[in-house]
Amino acid sequence: MNTAEFSALPLKPALLDNIESLGYSKLTPIQAESLPHILEGKDVIAQAKTGSGKTAAFGIGLLSRLDLSSFRVQALVVCPTRELADQVCKEIRRLARFTQNIKVQALCGGVPFGPQVGSLEHGVHIVVGTPGRLQEHLRKGSLRLSNLKVLVLDEADRMLDMGFEDAISDVISYAPNHRQTLLFSATYSDPIREMSRHYQYKPVTVSIEAHHHDSDIEQRFYQIEKAGRANALGYLLAYHRPESTVVFCNTKKDCQNLANELESSGFSVQCLHGDLEQKDRDKVLVRFANKSCSILVATDVAARGLDIKDLQAVINYELPWDPEVYVHRIGRTGRAGKKGLALSLCAQQETSRVKAIEDYQNKPAIWDEVAPFQMKHEHRFAPPMVTLHIDGGRKHKVRPGDILGALTGEAGLAGSEVGKIDIFDLQSFVAVQRGSVERALARLKAGKIKGRSFKVRKAS
Template identity: 35%
Template sequence: MATAKMENVGAVVMGISKQNGQLRGLSSQSGPTIQSNPFARVSTGGQKPAADSQEGPGIRFGEDWKKSLQLPPKDKRVKTSDVTATKGNEFEDYCLKRELLMGIFEMGWEKPSPVQEESIPIALSGRDILARAKNGTGKSGAYLIPMLERIDLKKDYIQALVMVPTRELALQVSQISIQLSKHLGGVKVMATTGGTNLRDDIMRLDEIVHVVIATPGRILDLIKKGVAKVGKVQIMIMDEADKLLSQDFVVLIEDIISFLDKNRQILLYSATFPISVQKFMAKHLRKPYEINLMEELTLKGITQYYAYVTERQKVHCLNTLFSRLQINQSIIFCNSTQRVELLAKKITQLGYSCFYIHAKMMQEYRNRVFHDFRNGLCRNLVCTDLFTRGIDIQAVNVVINFDFPRNAETYLHRIGRSGRFGHLGLAINLITAEDRFNLKAIEDQLVTDIKPIPSSIDKSLYVAEFHSNNDEVEEHETQENP
């Protein structure tokens, strides 16, 4: 790859303490202003979520209830067929409560995506589901909408349990749940994860809770202490099910299920389903409805390149990418926590604003970095694979694998952090001599083409404003996938 001569970097402005993952430099990156994410506040497991103050909207019979909605600005960015190839259904077609529809539309969700079209009516019927769908195509809405529709406010116990593999994803899903249910008149949503104060969770569960969104270790601890009473749970949802059923979590998941009612409904959602999922399905699911929207594995809107470099050239190459790309927000992946911190320091010394996040950080710092990055306070985030699971930050349009991942599954989840909900994105891989065989193997497994990086990258491939209508996107897809 052609590299530009490094310019002299001015003094570096350091903000906050190093240990919280927020390193700030003089941001000299070009590009548009970072778009803030609509989910402004993230509740922690030990705090009362905003849902406690939910009140019904008081719409009278005969009024045009849609006129009262506070809709976000319309998203005019182009979308690929990953989310636009629908049957033409509307959310109103599913006979949902009006108050839930109000929450859906105020989220900016105009029409159901393909996975939502397939999932919502089946989940409402009470049937188990095994769903494969690409990252960033609306899986959260596919299970949260039917789950919230079935919550009975007259019952003061836990009715739904959502299992996720990471703390950040638990906070994100709980925030979406609170937003969707804000007009329902009192659905109580609680997030509980490791790394937070257990006593706060115990006090919260002493009050009414309808929905618990949790990581496996923490909820199992609360169940065994007799605090989280899950014997009447109607529906259990597993997001990123392949990770939850890996060796890290499967024993905990099996233990949790043993406390549930035998007639509960189970919904599994993931982009990849290894053998472990098949074994679990055969044991615990009853005639599940199978959804497979994975004819091809990689997202259509993501253009993938590689740059062949030595280890010593990586930082120089990254500096060149920063100077030439029009980055809204970027996520940069490393293969170890030590390399994450070292790279974040290097990026800051080059004069760019940078946060970092990894599993060995204190939870309060992880929460702060996650919250601030998704709200656009920093342009670049360096992280480990902790951040590959389900994290939805719409403003991210570039993913860089500073260290190339070891397997196809990890690669797929990493690049899926850009191009969210059918939007365009760019994935760039820094490849050393040791990585070249792994690169070929991943290309073969995913049936995708990772091309050598050109000297100049067409901005229309990853910058939203370079397209004005869907016809241009369809033309782009035809060129990329003849």
């Protein structure tokens, strides 16, 4: 079932106008295949990776089902990580911005419980949350699902990978049996089929080709000595000089060790793994997304929900055992018509993993060579931006415009010198061009934001 234009779908005029105002006209493949079924109220199991347009597919579906006069929870989206839940919330709010009084609430761990209870008491139409925090609210009675119409399980494969199977089962036990259930997963494994059998009724299966076109992503493999892995990575980073690279390791320990080695060799690097506290994770992701850090070393689980625009390269420091995981890793680069680079290091004893990838993608691997390179400390290419950390956020009524105004006011910085601004509950981050950072720091320290003085420093 393939419909090319949003205007051909049976959508409410206000929703259609807003979709068009956001610049969406043609449906992505996953939207074209899934949305007609979703709008008919059918259960859908869809194989689709991050960046495929899946959030808009289920977002439009659930917005079209709402009864706005009833301030009860009518749609629930369950996500594996807080970052993904935040992205989903933002996308649904964008899709709903011209429809008045739609209340969307994020329920994630790592933030205070009390304010979430207060928001729920005022009435909410759509809840987006992580399994653990949803369980807490359901057990305490602050979240009720008796009026639920649509349940979405987003990135279901990663929720299973992260050990959320029992938590998901518990959350769903509070939902009515007569509901629409939409299940989205990047992979289509036996555990996902089992999950579908458990929670869905006669689902329509939609699968979008998960392989990548040569035109999008250039894939290269490098055979290396196991002991020379770090030097080989250093060579690839120095040779290609990407502004933004995710380097994947298979374990938290390797992740931290590699980040330490890269940092001591002068590279701009941050580490992302499951042991980070939420506020530190936020800071890492902000710095990487705003281009004030060039390299992110991550495990698969920690990188879940990561959606960085203009990611130039993905490097597999270690190849995964599962070729589907490889395809999912490299799919984060080469998006929106841009070229991407996927580079993989492979020791002699790991060549069977490359064979599995060749079989999965149905094409031969292209091998290349690394030149001799020694990791040693020297000044490497610095990222274009520097992040300033402000000890004030949403709770202090700070908005992006307030920070921009404080920086660019009379005799201040040009707007072009200021990059991405991220506001959290108690802190904010602003990216500033490297050459302008001292002026920006002096200006924020000397002036006021929202009539108040806040502590400001370079993020590290």
